[in-house]
Amino acid sequence: MEDSFKHKGMRKKLIEELRYFGITEERVLDAMMKIPRHFFLDLAFVEQAYSNVAFQIGVGQTISHPRTVAYQTQLLNPQRGQKILEIGTGSGYQTSVLCEMGARVYSMERQKELFIKSRKIISQLGYTPKLFFGDGYKGMPSYAPYDGIIVTCGAPFIPEALVEQLKPGGKMIIPVGEGAKQIMHQVTKNPDGTLQVDQFGEFSFVPMLEKVAK
Numbered sequence: 001m002e003d004s005f006k007h008k009g010m011r012k013k014l015i016e017e018l019r020y021f022g023i024t025e026e027r028v029l030d031a032m033m034k035i036p037r038h039f040f041l042d043l044a045f046v047e048q049a050y051s052n053v054a055f056q057i058g059v060g061q062t063i064s065h066p067r068t069v070a071y072q073t074q075l076l077n078p079q080r081g082q083k084i085l086e087i088g089t090g091s092g093y094q095t096s097v098l099c100e101m102g103a104r105v106y107s108m109e110r111q112k113e114l115f116i117k118s119r120k121i122i123s124q125l126g127y128t129p130k131l132f133f134g135d136g137y138k139g140m141p142s143y144a145p146y147d148g149i150i151v152t153c154g155a156p157f158i159p160e161a162l163v164e165q166l167k168p169g170g171k172m173i174i175p176v177g178e179g180a181k182q183i184m185h186q187v188t189k190n191p192d193g194t195l196q197v198d199q200f201g202e203f204s205f206v207p208m209l210e211k212v213a214k
Contacts, residue, residue, distance in 0.1 A: 092118030105129035
């Protein structure tokens with residue numbers, strides 16, 4: 001797929017819009033400027049790819065609003081070389097943003113169709129995260145602990161397994177709540193193992209499901 005001057009112009013306009021909405025971390029904005037979001041969408045949506053809206057990507061899942069991706073990434077604030085666990089690869093767009101920022105990304109997807117599709121797109125862009133097909137509630141303990149965890153679907157609660165896989169001093173960004181809306185949580189694990197939980201407003205995500213879809 002082509003990444004034309006027109007697409008880059010639309011991307012630049014999106015970045016300006018994200019600044020207006022309070023995204024101030026230049027590393028996040030730079031990464032999102034470099035990644036062609038339209039690669040992750042069906043051809044029918046290419047012209048709308050840089051609007052601040054979510055789109056269906058199949059099997060009842062969506063690619064998140066650019067504003068949501070930017071906001072979660074800014075809260076996580078991944079540093080180059082840090083080990084980040086992503087729950088919900090989805091389209092692969094958020095995964096690619098984290099990779100572009102220099103994180104070592106481990107990403108898990110429960111929908112086989114999306115797992116296969118996103119793996120192909122991410123590879124075409126030249127990124128090399130470790131991608132897994134499985135239950136996000138369980139995380140990926142064999143590669144733990146993680147400097148950060150980002151959950152890209154609405155969880156009814158904060159999974160204990162994910163907390164256990166978080167490194168002391170690390171933090172998890174997770175939308176929590178059942179129903180149409182969730183509250184964005186930042187869970188920081190203190191050196192003594194206790195947790196500090198902060199909330200950052202209301203968002204809307206597809207639900208985090210337990211059973212793996214074959």
